[in-house]
Amino acid sequence: xxxxxxxxxxxxxxxxxxxxxxxxxxxxxxxxxxxxxxxxxxxxxxxxxxxxxxxxxxxxxxxxxxxxxxxxxxxxxxxxxxxxxxxxxxxxxxxxxxxxxxxxxxxxxxxxxxxxxxxxxxxxxxxxxxxxxxxxxxxxxxxxxxxxxxxxxxxxxxxxxxxxxxxxxxxxxxxxxxxxxxxxxxxxxxxxxxxxxxxxxxxxxxxxxxxxxxxxxxxxxxxxxxxxxxxxxxxxxxxxxxxxxxxxxxxxxxxxxxxxxxxxxxxxxxxxxxxxxxxxxxxxxxxxxxxxxxxxxxxxxxxxxxxxxxxxxxxxxxx
Amino acid sequence: xxxxxxxxxxxxxxxxxxxxxxxxxxxxxxxxxxxxxxxxxxxxxxxxxxxxxxxxxxxxxxxxxxxxxxxxxxxxxxxxxxxxxxxxxxxxxxxxxxxxxxxxxxxxxxxxxxxxxxxxxxxxxxxxxxxxxxxxxxxxxxxxxxxxxxxxxxxxxxxxxxxxxxxxxxxxxxxxxxxxxxxxxxxxxxxxxxxxxxxxxxxxxxxxxxxxxxxxxxxxxxxxxxxxxxxxxxxxxxxxxxxxxxxxxxxxxxxxxxxxxxxxxxxxxxxxxxxxxxxxxxxxxxxxxxxxxxxxxxxxxxxxxxxxxxxxxxxxxxx
Numbered sequence: 001x002x003x004x005x006x007x008x009x010x011x012x013x014x015x016x017x018x019x020x021x022x023x024x025x026x027x028x029x030x031x032x033x034x035x036x037x038x039x040x041x042x043x044x045x046x047x048x049x050x051x052x053x054x055x056x057x058x059x060x061x062x063x064x065x066x067x068x069x070x071x072x073x074x075x076x077x078x079x080x081x082x083x084x085x086x087x088x089x090x091x092x093x094x095x096x097x098x099x100x101x102x103x104x105x106x107x108x109x110x111x112x113x114x115x116x117x118x119x120x121x122x123x124x125x126x127x128x129x130x131x132x133x134x135x136x137x138x139x140x141x142x143x144x145x146x147x148x149x150x151x152x153x154x155x156x157x158x159x160x161x162x163x164x165x166x167x168x169x170x171x172x173x174x175x176x177x178x179x180x181x182x183x184x185x186x187x188x189x190x191x192x193x194x195x196x197x198x199x200x201x202x203x204x205x206x207x208x209x210x211x212x213x214x215x216x217x218x219x220x221x222x223x224x225x226x227x228x229x230x231x232x233x234x235x236x237x238x239x240x241x242x243x244x245x246x247x248x249x250x251x252x253x254x255x256x257x258x259x260x261x262x263x264x265x266x267x268x269x270x271x272x273x274x275x276x277x278x279x280x281x282x283x284x285x286x287x288x289x290x291x292x293x294x295x296x297x298x299x300x301x302x303x304x305x306x307x308x309x310x311x312x313x314x315x316x317x318x319x
Numbered sequence: 320x321x322x323x324x325x326x327x328x329x330x331x332x333x334x335x336x337x338x339x340x341x342x343x344x345x346x347x348x349x350x351x352x353x354x355x356x357x358x359x360x361x362x363x364x365x366x367x368x369x370x371x372x373x374x375x376x377x378x379x380x381x382x383x384x385x386x387x388x389x390x391x392x393x394x395x396x397x398x399x400x401x402x403x404x405x406x407x408x409x410x411x412x413x414x415x416x417x418x419x420x421x422x423x424x425x426x427x428x429x430x431x432x433x434x435x436x437x438x439x440x441x442x443x444x445x446x447x448x449x450x451x452x453x454x455x456x457x458x459x460x461x462x463x464x465x466x467x468x469x470x471x472x473x474x475x476x477x478x479x480x481x482x483x484x485x486x487x488x489x490x491x492x493x494x495x496x497x498x499x500x501x502x503x504x505x506x507x508x509x510x511x512x513x514x515x516x517x518x519x520x521x522x523x524x525x526x527x528x529x530x531x532x533x534x535x536x537x538x539x540x541x542x543x544x545x546x547x548x549x550x551x552x553x554x555x556x557x558x559x560x561x562x563x564x565x566x567x568x569x570x571x572x573x574x575x576x577x578x579x580x581x582x583x584x585x586x587x588x589x590x591x592x593x594x595x596x597x598x599x600x601x602x603x604x605x606x607x608x609x610x611x612x613x614x615x616x617x618x619x620x621x622x623x624x625x626x627x628x629x630x631x632x633x634x635x636x637x638x
Contacts, residue, residue: 003324003325003326003377004324004325004326004328005322005323005324005325006322006323006324006325007322007323009323009399009410010399010400010406010407010410011396011399011400012400013481013484013485016484018480018483021447027442027444029444029491030491031491031494039444040447040450041444041447042447042449043447043448043449043450044447044448044449044483045445045447045448045483045486046480046483046484046486049484051396053399058322075429075431076429077330077370077429080328080329080330080372081329081330081331087329088329091328091329104429109428109429109431110394110395110396110423110428110429110487112394112428112445112486112487112488113432113487113488115442115443115444115445115488123346123434124434125346125348125358125360125434126364126431126434128340128359128360128361128362128363128364129362129363129364130361130362130363131359131362161337161365162332164337164363164364164365165332165335165365165368166332167364167365167431168429168431168432169431169432169434172348172349172350173350175350
């Protein structure tokens with residue numbers, strides 16, 4: 001395997017706001033080691049920003065950077081490791097010569113989470129293995145206990161614990177802040193490609209519509225979100241690739257999400273965009289769960305996306 | 320500047336435990352976009368693990384990997400960017416040919432945080448700019464509003480907002496879990512060097528004492544913690560470097576911490592270790608705050624550590 005040669009790597013934060021806390025009482029806290037102290041919560045803070053880690057290869061296949069946007073309840077780690085210990089899409093894209101910016105959105109991962117205000121007051125939720133099992137289409141809900149997967153399932157369910165350790169808490173009320181942070185990332189980068197998974201797929205489309213002309217293309221992996229609110233007219237000529245995995249027909253939830261995805265692709269095309277809907281099994285790629293980028297054939301799916309970028313972003317009208 | 324050529328990069332998780340939640344009521348939640356759903360908290364989870372991101376250069380200066388352990392209220396980001404936008408120690412060490420493992424400890428950053436149980440029930444605390452100002456020795460507490468820094472201060476206080484965005488909440492009761500995770504990292508890596516900042520410095524010494532013979536060396540940057548509990552007898556012959564910055568004498572807090580650090584170095588030496596205490600101003604390196612790895616001369620301090628590693632880990636008895 002070739003090396004990953006980077007000209008630059010690092011991270012930055014975007015968005016959020018300064019916060020001044022006043023008039024609150026001090027609070028005692030204590031480390032288990034026995035060290036006790038007072039915490040004075042009053043003062044200046046920054047809150048509601050996103051964190052972005054970036055990697056710029058020496059050899060660049062094309063100049064447009066790609067932004068990876070994780071789904072609900074996950075962080076940027078979903079792109080850098082698979083549960084069975086293989087390299088993720090991050091390394092695959094870097095080895096292919098593509099600059100990658102990996103987002104930990106507001107209230108997620110290294111962005112930290114607020115301890116003051118309205119969002120912070122919401123009790124966070126987190127995804128159980130049982131919910132992941134059926135929602136990610138590993139198998140029927142009833143098959144969780146026995147690990148009965150769908151025939152030909154590509155997700156490495158024997159390593160589900162590793163997936164469980166990628167799950168982090170989330171607060172639903174942070175969604176608008178997350179949208180705002182993504183718009184700022186595009187504002188900072190200028191022309192870029194957005195790749196979003198699941199809830200991140202919906203975010204990506206909304207971001208592209210909110211920053212007309214700046215987003216060079218969107219790849220949405222089994223997206224969901226409030227598609228009906230999208231200002232698709234802002235994205236005339238923008239290339240969009242929507243990918244769906246296997247076993248859709250075995251889940252009413254996914255039949256609905258798939259239909260909404262197809263309708264959204266049609267709306268983009270009606271507005272003059274160049275949007276493609278691809279159901280992977282129709283292309284002969286079978287067995288994919290919702291976690292396409294972690295499935296055993298994750299490299300193959302990555303290459304589908306890279307090939308699409310070559311044809312639609314690098315060589316296309318948008319370069 | 321030379322490129323960063325990596326043979327491998329990725330991440331893994333360590334420690335923690337499976338968690339089964341039972342008998343809890345479902346809860347309604349709703350994304351701002353109007354999507355409402357029920358959350359069933361019952362099920363299987365994993366909690367209390369740490370996250371580690373690693374980078375392995377093609378050219379390796381020495382085979383022993385270095386583990387970076389952040390301080391209290393921070394994450395691994397403290398090693399990969401400086402507030403004034405320069406590269407951090409992570410890139411400096413990689414360019415020097417050193418494998419680096421960057422920890423987000425339990426309840427911090429990409430490790431996520433618990434939403435069930437005792438630790439989760441604790442209200443998190445977070446550091447204000449005002450506290451950072453005096454605790455990190457940028458200036459006297461009274462000088463915060465006017466940004467009156469100590470003469471020759473190396474921390475880029477004009478970019479304090481960037482530091483504020485690296486601060487994340489923490490729960491003091493997670494300390495024992497954080498210790499446990501670090502011990503597991505050493506168990507996974509085998510021989511390694513631990514580099515810890517602030518609270519992470521204390522963690523690093525405790526980890527080395529808990530895994531005798533496995534830790535090839537410790538670098539502690541302005542450490543604090545429960546040093547009196549350290550089983551230093553376990554670390555005979557282990558090299559230790561303790562670094563302290565400038566302006567110590569202007570803060571009673573730091574005079575105390577400095578004294579405790581010197582006493583701890585002496586205890587290690589009395590037990591047969593090879594521990595060095597270095598106050599940077601005594602070596603002609605002036606103006607450093609508590610945030611050594613972010614100060615304007617962060618490259619210079621990194622090179623002090625790399626030079627020490629060359630002499631004590633690479634070529635020394637512990638190679």
